[in-house]
Amino acid sequence: MFAEISIRGIFQLIIGMILMFVGLNTIRRQKKIENPKTLIKGKLLYARHVKEKDNHGFYRQYYYELHIECKENGKKERYVINSMDEYKSGDTVEIMSDPSKNGELKVFTKSKTPVIGQWVMAIIGLFIFLTPFAKIKFGEMYLAALVAPICIAAGIGLLLVYLREHKRVLEAIEAEVVGVLKWQKIDLGKDGQKKHKAATALYCPVLRYDHENTDRIRRSRGHSNDPSMYPIGRKVSIYKDKNSGEILEDRPKQSMALMGVILAIMGFIGAATVYFQV
Structure with a gap:
């Protein structure tokens, strides 16, 4: 099969492997941080x-x-x-x-950092890597043959994440925006003056909330390019996991489960199409 792969296909294999390596390696490092x-x-x-x-x-x-x-x-x-x-x-x-x-x-904090971007990179790398083989095996149906299993895996993955998060016993806590942190990369110019490296700044709200009858402050893990999203005094809800004590800034959304179901159904339809056409 390798002998049938063109020069373009070989480049696709290399690019796919690089993307998979970078994505999976980043995920592995993040898991090490979450589980030291x-x-x-x-x-x-x-x-x-x-x-x-x-x-x-x-x-x-x-x-x-x-x-x-x-x-x-x-x-x-x-x-x-x-x-x-x-x-x-x-x-x-x-x-x-x-x-x-x-x-x-x-x-060390119990909160987990989302790695959706890294998973997307790894999946794109897998897609690119398998493309030359799929073209040889399935011909014109290669695209459906590649997308179907990826959709199924992504859909099942989203459903499992939603179900895991949905099991948490959460207590809603009212928090107040008491400040906004402006984050923007800067470089030192040749004249020694600080210059903004990025034109767009990120704004992160600073939240005050009650923890066991004591005021606590935390810098939100969320951010926006628009500072008007976080007016001082705005009330927001954060959540405490009663079992682990972890503070969360959002509940698991039903849209995640819905997207998982849609992706899984699309994947199974695509797989069935390939099966009956080949």
């Missing part, structure tokens, strides 16, 4: 709140410098770690080594 082998428990001694506003009232810096004391092998060690979320003195904090930042220590 070693966690170090420590006690927060104190936190320094670092914040700085620009002339338009947007925060350009907003984080907490945590001073944490841990006991390792019978010895007390102190670490200074930056965090997007607020912690109070005396809180137990778990820290971990971040493999994506050369082992730099960070606060």
Whole structure:
């Protein structure tokens, strides 16, 4: 079969393998962050709140410098770690080594980072990689032969994710937007002046909410290109997983399950078409 693949097909194989490698490798690194082998428990001694506003009232810096004391092998060690979320003195904090930042220590949180973009990249890579083989095997039906199993896998994957998230026992918590962080990459020019690297800025709301009768602050994981989306004082709902204590900023949407069903049905229809045509 390899002898029948054209030069163009060989390039498709190479491009497909590169996309699959990059996508899957990023997913693997993210899973390592979410499920670290070693966690170090420590006690927060104190936190320094670092914040700085620009002339338009947007925060350009907003984080907490945590001073944490841990006991390792019978010895007390102190670490200074930056965090997007607020912690109070005396809180137990778990820290971990971040493999994506050369082992730099960070606060461990139970929240999971979406990797939809990385999965899309890997699936596109798989599609490109299989295209030369599908053309040889199925001829004019190659497109349907490729899309059908991908749709089925994507549909079932979305349904499983929705069902897993739907099982959570969530408690709604009212939060208030108390500030907006403006994030924009900058470079130093030849004259030493700071210049914006990206024309478009991202705006992240800073949320205040009640945690066990104590006000807590967290920088939202959501963002927008439009700062008017986050007026100061706006009330939003966030959610606490009663079993894990994880704070979520959204519930699982039924549209995810609906999209999963639609993709799976399309995939099975496509597979049936290929089966009866070949």
